[in-house]
Amino acid sequence: QVQLVESGGGLVQPGESLRLTCTVSGSISSFDGMAWYRQAPGNQRELVVSITKAGTTDYADSVKGRFTISRDNAKNTMYLQMNSLKPEDTAIYYCCAWTDEGYWGQGTQVTVSS
Numbered sequence: 001q002v003q004l005v006e007s008g009g010g011l012v013q014p015g016e017s018l019r020l021t022c023t024v025s026g027s028i029s030s031f032d033g034m035a036w037y038r039q040a041p042g043n044q045r046e047l048v049v050s051i052t053k054a055g056t057t058d059y060a061d062s063v064k065g066r067f068t069i070s071r072d073n074a075k076n077t078m079y080l081q082m083n084s085l086k087p088e089d090t091a092i093y094y095c096c097a098w099t100d101e102g103y104w105g106q107g108t109q110v111t112v113s114s
Contacts, residue, residue, distance in 0.1 A: 002103045003103075006020060006094065006105045007020070008108060013113070015085065020082065022080075024077065031097040031099055036078075036093060038093045039107075046060065048080070057069055066082065066083050067083070086112060088112075092109050
């Protein structure tokens with residue numbers, strides 16, 4: 001059974017940075033794609049960024065230029081570097097991956113507040 005575990009969330013002030021990590025129990029090179037989603041209170045879960053097996057990325061307009069997705073196949077790990085954080089980035093962040101079925105982590109809380 002594939003398991004995804006997020007870490008790296010926390011409380012930061014506006015303008016600061018965080019790096020989220022998604023550790024996968026299996027080989028991430030077998031996935032057709034991976035992504036980071038987030039869900040703020042009262043809102044639907046939304047796509048932050050996705051990355052295909054070929055490395056093509058797709059960022060939400062709200063995070064372009066501030067967030068960067070990356071992965072380390074040797075470590076079976078995906079990252080989300082978040083810079084210049086804003087209060088509106090506050091949410092639970094989830095990683096997911098898919099082949100012919102999808103897999104989700106349990107989420108990690110990111111709070112941006114002064």
